[in-house]
Amino acid sequence: MKVAKFGGSSVSNATQIKKVLKIVNDDDERKIIIVSAPGKRHKDDIKTTDLLIRLYEKVLNGLDYQDKKKEIIQRYADILEELEMDMILLTTIDETLEHIIKTLKDEPPRLYDALLSCGENFNAQLIASYNDSQGVKTTYLSPKDAGILVTDFPQQAQILEEAYDQIYKLRDIEGKIIIPGFFGVSKHNYVVTFPRGGSDITGAIIARGVRASLYENFTDVSGIFKANPNVITNPELINEITYREMRELSYAGFGVFHDEALQPLYKHRIPVVIKNTNRPQDKGTFIKHDRDINDKEVIIGISCDKDFTVINVKKYLMNRQVGFTLKILEILEDYNISFDHMPSGIDSISIIMRTHQIKGKEQEVLNAIRRNCEVDELSIEHDLAILMVVGEGMNKTVGTAHQITHALAESNINLKMINQGASEISMMFGISVEDADKAVLSTYEYCYHGVCLKNLCAKK
Amino acid sequence: MKVAKFGGSSVSNATQIKKVLKIVNDDDERKIIIVSAPGKRHKDDIKTTDLLIRLYEKVLNGLDYQDKKKEIIQRYADILEELEMDMILLTTIDETLEHIIKTLKDEPPRLYDALLSCGENFNAQLIASYNDSQGVKTTYLSPKDAGILVTDFPQQAQILEEAYDQIYKLRDIEGKIIIPGFFGVSKHNYVVTFPRGGSDITGAIIARGVRASLYENFTDVSGIFKANPNVITNPELINEITYREMRELSYAGFGVFHDEALQPLYKHRIPVVIKNTNRPQDKGTFIKHDRDINDKEVIIGISCDKDFTVINVKKYLMNRQVGFTLKILEILEDYNISFDHMPSGIDSISIIMRTHQIKGKEQEVLNAIRRNCEVDELSIEHDLAILMVVGEGMNKTVGTAHQITHALAESNINLKMINQGASEISMMFGISVEDADKAVLSTYEYCYHGVCLKNLCAKK
Numbered sequence: 001m002k003v004a005k006f007g008g009s010s011v012s013n014a015t016q017i018k019k020v021l022k023i024v025n026d027d028d029e030r031k032i033i034i035v036s037a038p039g040k041r042h043k044d045d046i047k048t049t050d051l052l053i054r055l056y057e058k059v060l061n062g063l064d065y066q067d068k069k070k071e072i073i074q075r076y077a078d079i080l081e082e083l084e085m086d087m088i089l090l091t092t093i094d095e096t097l098e099h100i101i102k103t104l105k106d107e108p109p110r111l112y113d114a115l116l117s118c119g120e121n122f123n124a125q126l127i128a129s130y131n132d133s134q135g136v137k138t139t140y141l142s143p144k145d146a147g148i149l150v151t152d153f154p155q156q157a158q159i160l161e162e163a164y165d166q167i168y169k170l171r172d173i174e175g176k177i178i179i180p181g182f183f184g185v186s187k188h189n190y191v192v193t194f195p196r197g198g199s200d201i202t203g204a205i206i207a208r209g210v211r212a213s214l215y216e217n218f219t220d221v222s223g224i225f226k227a228n229p230n231v232i233t234n235p236e237l238i239n240e241i242t243y244r245e246m247r248e249l250s251y252a253g254f255g256v257f258h259d260e261a262l263q264p265l266y267k268h269r270i271p272v273v274i275k276n277t278n279r280p281q282d283k284g285t286f287i288k289h290d291r292d293i294n295d296k297e298v299i300i301g302i303s304c305d306k307d308f309t310v311i312n313v314k315k316y317l318m319n320r321q322v323g324f325t326l327k328i329l330e331i332l333e334d335y336n337i338s339f340d341h342m343p344s345g346i347d348s349i350s351i352i353m354r355t356h357q358i359k360g361k362e363q364e365v366l367n368a369i370r371r372n373c374e375v376d377e378l379s380i381e382h383d384l385a386i387l388m389v390v391g392e393g394m395n396k397t398v399g400t401a402h403q404i405t406h407a408l409a410e411s412n413i414n415l416k417m418i419n420q421g422a423s424e425i426s427m428m429f430g431i432s433v434e435d436a437d438k439a440v441l442s443t444y445e446y447c448y449h450g451v452c453l454k455n456l457c458a459k460k
Numbered sequence: 461m462k463v464a465k466f467g468g469s470s471v472s473n474a475t476q477i478k479k480v481l482k483i484v485n486d487d488d489e490r491k492i493i494i495v496s497a498p499g500k501r502h503k504d505d506i507k508t509t510d511l512l513i514r515l516y517e518k519v520l521n522g523l524d525y526q527d528k529k530k531e532i533i534q535r536y537a538d539i540l541e542e543l544e545m546d547m548i549l550l551t552t553i554d555e556t557l558e559h560i561i562k563t564l565k566d567e568p569p570r571l572y573d574a575l576l577s578c579g580e581n582f583n584a585q586l587i588a589s590y591n592d593s594q595g596v597k598t599t600y601l602s603p604k605d606a607g608i609l610v611t612d613f614p615q616q617a618q619i620l621e622e623a624y625d626q627i628y629k630l631r632d633i634e635g636k637i638i639i640p641g642f643f644g645v646s647k648h649n650y651v652v653t654f655p656r657g658g659s660d661i662t663g664a665i666i667a668r669g670v671r672a673s674l675y676e677n678f679t680d681v682s683g684i685f686k687a688n689p690n691v692i693t694n695p696e697l698i699n700e701i702t703y704r705e706m707r708e709l710s711y712a713g714f715g716v717f718h719d720e721a722l723q724p725l726y727k728h729r730i731p732v733v734i735k736n737t738n739r740p741q742d743k744g745t746f747i748k749h750d751r752d753i754n755d756k757e758v759i760i761g762i763s764c765d766k767d768f769t770v771i772n773v774k775k776y777l778m779n780r781q782v783g784f785t786l787k788i789l790e791i792l793e794d795y796n797i798s799f800d801h802m803p804s805g806i807d808s809i810s811i812i813m814r815t816h817q818i819k820g821k822e823q824e825v826l827n828a829i830r831r832n833c834e835v836d837e838l839s840i841e842h843d844l845a846i847l848m849v850v851g852e853g854m855n856k857t858v859g860t861a862h863q864i865t866h867a868l869a870e871s872n873i874n875l876k877m878i879n880q881g882a883s884e885i886s887m888m889f890g891i892s893v894e895d896a897d898k899a900v901l902s903t904y905e906y907c908y909h910g911v912c913l914k915n916l917c918a919k920k
Contacts, residue, residue: 247807263776266776317724325789329783340787344801344882345708345883345885347704348882348883349882395874395876396874401867405861414856416879418879419880420878421803421876422772422804422809427878
């Protein structure tokens, strides 16, 4: 049994929905389908979810929201019309939105979750109804009926372990099942949305619950590229990647499949494939527990994320003092700051974190360190980018670090930091934000094509 | 005003002592002289300090110690005879040893400190007396009279800040001053020895106290080599090195000048020169606050220390959990373990420490981590060596990492860890102990001579 999830652009209009249902109906194994809200139909279009956010803002500010509501209803009306379906669903949509606004307008966080869930929810009902009308037995299931029981904190839904037993029973339902992505229902019967990764998470939870043989994640690209296509022209696609590799790449900016969505799959080793709704014949990228490693594919991908901050601490004879680092980490915990890395010298330590972690608390944190740790020097640096080179087997291959540092040196990129060791499958290089794209480009070309690009960036 | 310290081999017999005094008397600026205990006169000789340790052990075990005492007295008798001096000092030596044994035999740690201090103390008296007899006004000062006031814990002497004012007054004494190295006196009037670096520390303390223009550290080599001469045949000498560079190299095994001895000098930027008693005309190696940096001397030295242990921890989504690392460090603090480095991945962290830090506590520490941190995987690895490449300006020079990784890759050395970033002046590479010498050799040859030595190790 397969679980298939379709992203916003795959279900944005009638043409796309027909493509989706052809894919769904072509394979009997594709039993459970997770759908997103209608996405953009063209470059300047607005996603349904964004329309719903605007509706929420109008209501929140006590403004007239009727036009905004009509705009949302029109998105579904367009689809229904193109699919030559009954317009009765529009009344349900209108009544549902009004009901949510009426009952939750004084509880903004609940209102937000309930309104936003509508994008996926209406679309699931519409698509289920259409497919059923075409002679393929298809059932719409709300997350509640599907058993997606989650924690109760708004916008922070986490699946409850007990939900999986309920979800397993979906296996017994006949025909196709269509479930809206992006949210679950709490024990208090509130709609609660997932914090990150939205519909991908729903798909992963369902795939785990029913013990799917494969979780197909349909989007508008034919898989995962070895590097960011906004930086590299026509980068190669990855055929197979492991969960661990995917997670490391996601960490540093690979956005195709949210790493949070890997978590439910990990335990039962359920493979994922990233496929293209518009080119379903393409093989896509498989995300699995293991993969074949050959010499050519030691490095699976290269990513670079730009938004890091570093605190540098110097203290003479630091390494002799048991507990010095501990003191600093206690301060970070007091300010609820999660740090990412901590390279250290003999008398110095750097603490690297996402910039958003420390934003607004900078001075307080620095003062606390100054006060409690008797440091000799203390400084903070913004604009650090982290280049991440990922691949199973890297730690067993002599010379990988050499290849990468060669490529970076040829491009005249200064390495502020190198962190390798704890993870066997990645190397991290701290560089200036301004060198970020050049670093990806030169590493990519050198590692995959053996080309040394001293002046390539200038030529571009 | 200069302070000069002479190591054990420089004051091991009459010939050496005459060399030392020629050096001392040739320069009016050389006012305060710190001397060690008589060292080895030939390869199979025993240092006086080691004879004193044996005497201590005899006393401690209630054995007859007269022969051992005589052996010690004989060392000084030999020197006195060669110098054609009065033998009266031998009576003082005998009486002093007997007095110490009698009064401290029931307090082993005090006995140890008092007996061991005798090696330096008798030698200082002897040398001062001889120089004075040669017509150069020379005064012996005990550490007590010199003002070397230290903390009271046996074998762990730390200079008290207030001592420096007293030491400053040594400037007013006429003629040469000779002070024994290796120990101070506590407020309770106990002799207490320094934990590490012995006479080097005394020299540094005196140099700081009198605000010397230069601290000359005389030994039996003409300076500090760029790499271990036991690994590299005839390595080049370093002309100038900064305090910081020296400390990083000492950390990873450079033993010529103990980094602990740099601490007193740091604040007032008192330069040190390492010179050779047997070749005083050689320029030696200057240890200073700053140095000229040119392209050829970006890398000042290469060292490798072999005795490290790594604990590897894996936990899925570790980087999302504020305070996870903190928990681990708290456990280390509970067991009074000082760690050195902590490279981290997304879901993993490695904690690197000196093997002696965790010896005997391994299982307890691992169990505590298992119990408190809910880790997914936990392992421990011994036999890690750390290759340290040090140089001011490395962080401003593109391609240093590349040079080193190139050299290591050519020698087929796998990099278990790279740690660069917190210190601007060093890079650390974790490698197998068995690759240690090969790593130093290939890095040295490649970085200094541009020679790639694929098969050099095999040829050697």
